[in-house]
Amino acid sequence: MEKGMYFLDQKDMPTHWYNIMADMPGDMPPLLHPGTGKPATVDDAAGLFSRACAEQELNTKDRWIEIPEELMEVYRTWRPTVLHRAYRLEKALDTPAKIFYKYEGTSQAGSHKPNTATAQAYYAKKQGLKGLCTETGAGQWGSALSMGTRFFDIECKVFMVRISFDQKPYRRILMETYGANCVPSPSTETKSGRAMLEKWPDCPGSLGLAISEAIEYMIDHPEYKYSIGSVANHVLLHQTIIGEECRKQMEMADAYPDIIVGNIGGGSNFAGQFFPWIRDKISGEKPDMRIICCEPESCPSVTKGLYEYDFGDSVGLTPLIKMYTLGHGFIPPPIHAGGLRYHGMAPTICHLHRLGFVEAVALPQTAVFEAGVKFARIEGILSGPEPCHNVKVAMDEALKCREAGESKTILIAHSGHGHFDLAAYDAYLTGKLQDYAYPEEEVKKAQLELPKVG
Numbered sequence: 001m002e003k004g005m006y007f008l009d010q011k012d013m014p015t016h017w018y019n020i021m022a023d024m025p026g027d028m029p030p031l032l033h034p035g036t037g038k039p040a041t042v043d044d045a046a047g048l049f050s051r052a053c054a055e056q057e058l059n060t061k062d063r064w065i066e067i068p069e070e071l072m073e074v075y076r077t078w079r080p081t082v083l084h085r086a087y088r089l090e091k092a093l094d095t096p097a098k099i100f101y102k103y104e105g106t107s108q109a110g111s112h113k114p115n116t117a118t119a120q121a122y123y124a125k126k127q128g129l130k131g132l133c134t135e136t137g138a139g140q141w142g143s144a145l146s147m148g149t150r151f152f153d154i155e156c157k158v159f160m161v162r163i164s165f166d167q168k169p170y171r172r173i174l175m176e177t178y179g180a181n182c183v184p185s186p187s188t189e190t191k192s193g194r195a196m197l198e199k200w201p202d203c204p205g206s207l208g209l210a211i212s213e214a215i216e217y218m219i220d221h222p223e224y225k226y227s228i229g230s231v232a233n234h235v236l237l238h239q240t241i242i243g244e245e246c247r248k249q250m251e252m253a254d255a256y257p258d259i260i261v262g263n264i265g266g267g268s269n270f271a272g273q274f275f276p277w278i279r280d281k282i283s284g285e286k287p288d289m290r291i292i293c294c295e296p297e298s299c300p301s302v303t304k305g306l307y308e309y310d311f312g313d314s315v316g317l318t319p320l321i322k323m324y325t326l327g328h329g330f331i332p333p334p335i336h337a338g339g340l341r342y343h344g345m346a347p348t349i350c351h352l353h354r355l356g357f358v359e360a361v362a363l364p365q366t367a368v369f370e371a372g373v374k375f376a377r378i379e380g381i382l383s384g385p386e387p388c389h390n391v392k393v394a395m396d397e398a399l400k401c402r403e404a405g406e407s408k409t410i411l412i413a414h415s416g417h418g419h420f421d422l423a424a425y426d427a428y429l430t431g432k433l434q435d436y437a438y439p440e441e442e443v444k445k446a447q448l449e450l451p452k453v454g
């Protein structure tokens with residue numbers, strides 16, 4: 001009998017994160033200071049993040065960065081995560097393909113996000129900070145950081161996009177259970193929030209605005225730093241523990257992926273899985289390996305965005321980032337249920353896409369939930385809406401293998417469970433979930449507001 005699960009012993013856990021910036025091909029455009037337009041320095045970044053994270057953000061020299069032992073102790077409360085061989089799915093699809101998935105849903109907060117949340121909390125504590133502030137959409141990131149800051153005994157302030165705050169109370173309750181202070185954004189606590197409320201009292205909020213509020217809060221509270229859940233280099237770095245573990249587990253399974261599929265919101269979970277593999281493609285050792293980034297049709301940054309410098313937030317307080325962007329003022333349609341709602345994308349992933357190392361596809365949400373329901377019925381796991389995107393694409397690729405009679409190895413980066421997303425499943429199961437055409441006019445309007453650079 002072949003194994004269905006690959007467990008890595010805790011003593012064999014990777015001890016270092018992989019910093020792809022040391023191996024990055026081509027000239028990746030730098031982050032720019034929003035005021036001067038000059039390349040951002042470590043001091044600039046340390047105005048926003050803890051100093052250790054600021055140094056990691058701009059580190060292009062060290063390929064390997066050691067995970068501090070105190071943090072390893074925390075990682076060991078849920079890591080290593082398991083690599084599954086999806087025999088039941090292969091059988092159901094009647095495919096010769098081998099399908100694997102590395103599942104991050106077994107962390108305490110239910111996703112990959114604690115990999116960086118605990119790291120950022122650790123560095124903040126070490127620096128003697130009083131707390132971290134952040135934004136959250138549906139609440140995955142906010143709950144991960146609430147847990148991380150609790151583990152390291154510092155405070156946590158979360159600005160939560162108002163529509164989620166009102167409609168999805170469970171993640172907020174989880175954050176408060178961990179001891180965080182969570183307010184709806186726009187809030188009355190910041191200038192950006194108050195300005196928006198004056199203009200638009202019922203504003204549903206957006207991730208971009210919540211980021212602006214969190215940064216403003218940090219500026220007003222010097223004993224706090226800002227913490228971000230995706231997009232930034234140091235965040236993607238912390239997530240590479242996933243792929244480094246997975247390389248060892250695939251070796252145990254005597255397998256190597258031909259295709260790796262992942263979902264991208266800001267890009268952190270997928271980068272965490274594929275960065276450790278793509279170095280074999282960059283080095284020329286595995287030129288044919290395919291890396292497929294999956295995003296929603298209603299928020300299609302990589303497939304439809306412009307590759308331009310833009311802000312990470314809606315007010316313009318973050319560094320300027322060269323990335324595929326729908327415009328920092330873009331707000332995805334409320335009808336969209338599948339997560340992954342950010343207007344931009346990790347600049348590293350954008351750069352690798354420009355160079356042809358990774359592909360991207362955009363998917364309509366009914367097909368995404370259909371795949372999620374199938375996966376739940378076959379594998380038993382109720383996936384978050386985000387990983388349903390790449391589960392769908394993995395299934396399609398496995399069916400292509402059946403047509404072609406090819407036995408490819410497909411690796412799914414599975415970012416987390418959907419136990420707090422049952423309302424979206426309900427909408428799908430009762431036929432209320434609709435596809436939403438790409439909001440072209442909204443995007444065009446938002447892209448008119450891109451900052452002028454150079």
Ligand SMILES: *Cc1c(COP(=O)(O)O)cnc(C)c1O
Pocket residue numbers: 110111112113140141229230231263264265266267268269270340384386387415416417
């Ligand atoms: C936040 C989240 C994502 C999207 O964020 P990335 O930074 O792109 O990984 C995907 N899946 C889950 C389960 C999440 O919580």
